[in-house]
Amino acid sequence: xxxxxxxxxxxxxxxxxxxxxxxxxxxxxxxxxxxxxxxxxxxxxxxxxxxxxxxxxxxxxxxxxxxxxxxxxxxxxxxxxxxxxxxxxxxxxxxxxxxxxxxxxxxxxxxxxxx
Amino acid sequence: xxxxxxxxxxxxxxxxxxxxxxxxxxxxxxxxxxxxxxxxxxxxxxxxxxxxxxxxxxxxxxxxxxxxxxxxxxxxxxxxxxxxxxxxxxxxxxxxxxxxxxxxxxxxxxxxxx
Numbered sequence: 001x002x003x004x005x006x007x008x009x010x011x012x013x014x015x016x017x018x019x020x021x022x023x024x025x026x027x028x029x030x031x032x033x034x035x036x037x038x039x040x041x042x043x044x045x046x047x048x049x050x051x052x053x054x055x056x057x058x059x060x061x062x063x064x065x066x067x068x069x070x071x072x073x074x075x076x077x078x079x080x081x082x083x084x085x086x087x088x089x090x091x092x093x094x095x096x097x098x099x100x101x102x103x104x105x106x107x108x109x110x111x112x113x114x115x
Numbered sequence: 116x117x118x119x120x121x122x123x124x125x126x127x128x129x130x131x132x133x134x135x136x137x138x139x140x141x142x143x144x145x146x147x148x149x150x151x152x153x154x155x156x157x158x159x160x161x162x163x164x165x166x167x168x169x170x171x172x173x174x175x176x177x178x179x180x181x182x183x184x185x186x187x188x189x190x191x192x193x194x195x196x197x198x199x200x201x202x203x204x205x206x207x208x209x210x211x212x213x214x215x216x217x218x219x220x221x222x223x224x225x226x227x228x229x
Contacts, residue, residue: 033216035219042222044219045216050214092159094215101166102147104215104217105161106158109156111156
């Protein structure tokens, strides 16, 4: 899982509560991402950030918020407006390589259960 | 619209036999293609990528993939499967709308029997 940490590994919340998922990387990568994984649906992009203090919505941003105040940190808040928040959340970061390509590295994930 | 399709939800193969996990894509322009593997309750691990150049790409753990532009495919292959290869495999393509983010297929579960 490289140098990306996500905490906690398992998280339980009551419906109507906001919850913040942590993502920290020590890889000195500029870009960071949040994906949501549901069984049989692959990964879907929630938010991404190419540089500090800037972030953009992905395909399923409704009900989520992020911040990028530090290069190494990209926390995700799941708000009460997210209608179906129970899922496995994956944080990733990437670096551009000398050949013009890039690679994404993933954290271990946080499994959020909302009841 | 950009998309990635993995037509098989599950692939079953006996240990020692060759394996193929299929992926097709739809993008405008030249694609950046990736394969990742996921073990239960873990993050994704990078296996290999195609950006340009040789159509046969070699990656980690003995895996390789063949880029076929005319068939818009990027199938993952391994000459001899191991039981430890059993996992969930994802094909992905660069999302040109979102910097260096990726669009993922729905995943294919590979089961290797001993």
